Amino acid sequence: MSASGNGLAPVKKRPAYLLVFGALEDAILSGRLSEGESIPTEMELCRQFDVQRSTVREGIRLLEQSGLVVRHGKRLTVVRPKTEEAAESTSRGLARHGVRFIDVWEANIAILPGTARLAARKIKSADRKRLAAITAELSEAGETEATVALSIEYLMAIAEVTGNRVLGVMVHSLKLLLESSLQQVVEALPNPRDRILRAQTEINTALQAGDADQAQAWMARHLEDLRRGYLVAGVDLNSEVGTFDKL
Amino acid sequence: MSASGNGLAPVKKRPAYLLVFGALEDAILSGRLSEGESIPTEMELCRQFDVQRSTVREGIRLLEQSGLVVRHGKRLTVVRPKTEEAAESTSRGLARHGVRFIDVWEANIAILPGTARLAARKIKSADRKRLAAITAELSEAGETEATVALSIEYLMAIAEVTGNRVLGVMVHSLKLLLESSLQQVVEALPNPRDRILRAQTEINTALQAGDADQAQAWMARHLEDLRRGYLVAGVDLNSEVGTFDKL
DNA sequence: TGACCTGGATTGTCTGACAATCATACAATC
DNA sequence: GATTGTATGATTGTCAGACAATCCAGGTCA
Numbered sequence: 001m002s003a004s005g006n007g008l009a010p011v012k013k014r015p016a017y018l019l020v021f022g023a024l025e026d027a028i029l030s031g032r033l034s035e036g037e038s039i040p041t042e043m044e045l046c047r048q049f050d051v052q053r054s055t056v057r058e059g060i061r062l063l064e065q066s067g068l069v070v071r072h073g074k075r076l077t078v079v080r081p082k083t084e085e086a087a088e089s090t091s092r093g094l095a096r097h098g099v100r101f102i103d104v105w106e107a108n109i110a111i112l113p114g115t116a117r118l119a120a121r122k123i124k125s126a127d128r129k130r131l132a133a134i135t136a137e138l139s140e141a142g143e144t145e146a147t148v149a150l151s152i153e154y155l156m157a158i159a160e161v162t163g164n165r166v167l168g169v170m171v172h173s174l175k176l177l178l179e180s181s182l183q184q185v186v187e188a189l190p191n192p193r194d195r196i197l198r199a200q201t202e203i204n205t206a207l208q209a210g211d212a213d214q215a216q217a218w219m220a221r222h223l224e225d226l227r228r229g230y231l232v233a234g235v236d237l238n239s240e241v242g243t244f245d246k247l
Numbered sequence: 248m249s250a251s252g253n254g255l256a257p258v259k260k261r262p263a264y265l266l267v268f269g270a271l272e273d274a275i276l277s278g279r280l281s282e283g284e285s286i287p288t289e290m291e292l293c294r295q296f297d298v299q300r301s302t303v304r305e306g307i308r309l310l311e312q313s314g315l316v317v318r319h320g321k322r323l324t325v326v327r328p329k330t331e332e333a334a335e336s337t338s339r340g341l342a343r344h345g346v347r348f349i350d351v352w353e354a355n356i357a358i359l360p361g362t363a364r365l366a367a368r369k370i371k372s373a374d375r376k377r378l379a380a381i382t383a384e385l386s387e388a389g390e391t392e393a394t395v396a397l398s399i400e401y402l403m404a405i406a407e408v409t410g411n412r413v414l415g416v417m418v419h420s421l422k423l424l425l426e427s428s429l430q431q432v433v434e435a436l437p438n439p440r441d442r443i444l445r446a447q448t449e450i451n452t453a454l455q456a457g458d459a460d461q462a463q464a465w466m467a468r469h470l471e472d473l474r475r476g477y478l479v480a481g482v483d484l485n486s487e488v489g490t491f492d493k494l
Numbered sequence: 495t496g497a498c499c500t501g502g503a504t505t506g507t508c509t510g511a512c513a514a515t516c517a518t519a520c521a522a523t524c
Numbered sequence: 525g526a527t528t529g530t531a532t533g534a535t536t537g538t539c540a541g542a543c544a545a546t547c548c549a550g551g552t553c554a
Contacts, residue, residue: 015506017308029343041535052508054301057537061264061305065312074516074535086340090416093333096276099412107413110361118357165346166354166424169337170417177413262537288504299539304506321505321547 016051020059021066023049028068028078038075039063083165087172094177095241101230102237104177109223112155115171116203116219119161120212127161128208135200138193147193148186151226152179154200158219161207177241185226188233195225263298267306268313270296275315275325285322286310330412334419341424342488348477349484351424356470359402362418363450363466366408367459374408375455382447385440394440395433398473399426401447405466408454424488432473435480442472 024045027033040048045056060076063069067085069076119127134157138150152175159171186192199222206214230237271292274280287295292303307323310316314332316323366374381404385397399422406418433439446469453461477484 017506043535054304054509055507057301058304058308058506061308062312065309080343081340083340083344086337086344089340090333090337090420093328093330093336094413094416096327097330097333097412103411103413106365106409106411107417110365110409110411110414111358111417114357114361118353162353162357164350164353164357165344166341166350166421167357169341170354170358170420173337173417174413264537290504301540302538305537321503 016049016055017058017062020045020049020051020056021062024059024063025066025068033078035078035080038072038077039069083169084172087169087176090169090173091176094173099177099241100238101181101235101241104174104241105223105227105230105237108174108178109220109227111167111170111174112158112223113216113220115159115162115167116207117212117216118164118167119158120207120210120215122162122164123207123210124161127157128204131157131161131200131204131207135197135204138200139197141193144183144187144192147196148182151186151196152182158203180241181230181235182226184233184235185229188235189226189229192229196222199225263296264302264305264309267292267296267298267303268309271306271310272313272315280325282325282327285319285324286316330416331419334416334423337416337420338423341420345487346424347485347487348428348482351421351488352470352474352477352484355421355425356467356474358414358417358421359405359470360463360467362406362409362414363454364459364463365411365414366405367454367457367462369409369411370454370457371408374404375451378404378408378447378451378454382444382451385447386444388440391430391434391439394443395429398433398443399429405450427488428477428482429473431480431482432476435482436473436476439476443469446472 024033024039033039039045039060042053042056042060045060046053049056064071064076067081067089068078070079131154134150134154138147138154141147141150156171156175159167162168189195199218202218203215203222206212206218271280271286280286286292286307289300289303289307292307293300296303311318311323314328314336315325317326378401381397381401385394385401388394388397403418403422406414409415436442446465449465450462450469453459453465
């Protein structure tokens with residue numbers, strides 16, 4: 001199961017700093033080093049792996065960038081990266097890749113109605129209150145900015161209602177990609193607040209009744225409505241979502 | 248917008264290796280260093296930033312792990328990370344986070360029907376051929392393994408038909424999370440090949456006709472059917488998707 | 495032209511060192 | 525007793541210089 005073709009197995013000798021990184025990563029992922037603990041000091045690692053400190057340091061830098069540890073003062077402590085970071089890295093990767101606004105919207109329209117459907121099956125009473133609260137707040141929102149913020153919060157809340165971390169991360173990624181442009185859309189739509197309010201209310205009703213079909217359908221309508229805003233606003237849907245630097 | 252509460256802004260002096268990393272990252276993201284080019288040699292960077300080589304190396308390690316460069320022989324060359332890598336990092340992040348199989352399936356069911364709907368609007372003739380080819384191959388597949396591979400390939404193909412990179416990445420992430428477990432399911436289902444074949448055929452027909460509703464509906468049915476397999480197979484849907492090491 | 499060889503360039507690793515910073519414990523002050 | 529200053533050791537960030545292994549390019553030879 002190794003040698004390639006004609007002969008000797010490719011003696012791939014990976015550099016020592018990669019071994020250091022690998023060993024530490026493994027220790028963390030396997031739980032031998034658990035959250036909150038700090039990794040051994042550089043000198044300790046030198047002894048442990050029998051390499052030089054500069055080598056250890058290079059390994060540690062890889063670990064650092066991988067998001068498995070954070071500098072807490074002087075020590076590096078192990079963290080289970082929050083889901084938000086997963087979402088951020090996804091968005092970042094996509095943004096780097098010349099994703100266009102149209103892609104983001106299509107993805108929203110493909111994903112969120114199904115998410116709303118799932119939400120209808122999963123919703124609990126606390127969630128209902130939360131959604132209702134957002135809608136209530138929106139009904140009193142004055143400025144465009146607040147309207148946008150609450151619209152997005154609502155979408156995120158729907159994803160959270162499902163209690164599904166995968167959807168949570170994905171919708172969060174969409175949110176990050178979306179945020180920069182939604183403002184213009186809302187500004188362009190006539191009566192944006194009322195339209196959004198209507199949609200949220202209908203979705204809330206459907207969720208209240210546990211009516212998955214209605215929840216899905218209204219979410220789809222809602223998003224289509226917003227998308228129409230792009231046309232009205234004259235936003236070029238083919239322009240790229242810029243790389244964003246909100247660390 | 249800085250100082251916390253009562254007083255002075257924290258004088259944070261970032262280490263030099265971070266500056267090196269930042270400078271290189273910026274150069275790449277801004278396009279001053281473009282794809283395929285190799286970054287300057289370590290000595291060159293030493294001169295440029297007026298720091299020591301070990302410092303430069305630490306910076307380079309950060310860059311390396313960030314996925315913006317890859318070792319090509321001895322040089323580090325700039326790459327725009329492929330979408331696959333974005334998907335991998337997303338999956339990795341999710342897997343690390345104790346995502347359960349049930350989460351992955353719910354996400355599939357929430358996302359893929361909408362994706363199929365979009366595919367119906369976007370599909371081109373070349374895509375139709377490709378999908379038909381996969382289905383044809385499946386109809387001749389003997390082993391379980393091939394059946395699984397083709398089923399997954401079909402789902403990926405649907406996502407690709409949409410031409411939407413966001414969906415592409417997300418479905419790819421789902422695929423990675425799913426792969427490990429689907430085998431068991433297919434083994435447990437009675438007549439797995441025929442069931443899957445039926446579904447693919449129906450979806451193909453719907454796509455052929457540009458019938459978004461039918462495409463969506465059949466995809467949903469298809470996935471529900473597969474999910475049922477988990478019950479039959481006795482797979483514990485609440486068990487966590489393990490962290491996987493396929494680099 | 496194509497296979498082969500050689501020397502310089504570049505990376506991976508080591509050795510050793512020092513200043514800055516952090517964590518503490520202890521002493522001095524109010 | 526609580527707060528503040530100080531001494532001490534541990535740890536990190538950075539520097540300086542070195543060497544072997546490997547890669548690359550250009551020249552040589554068939």
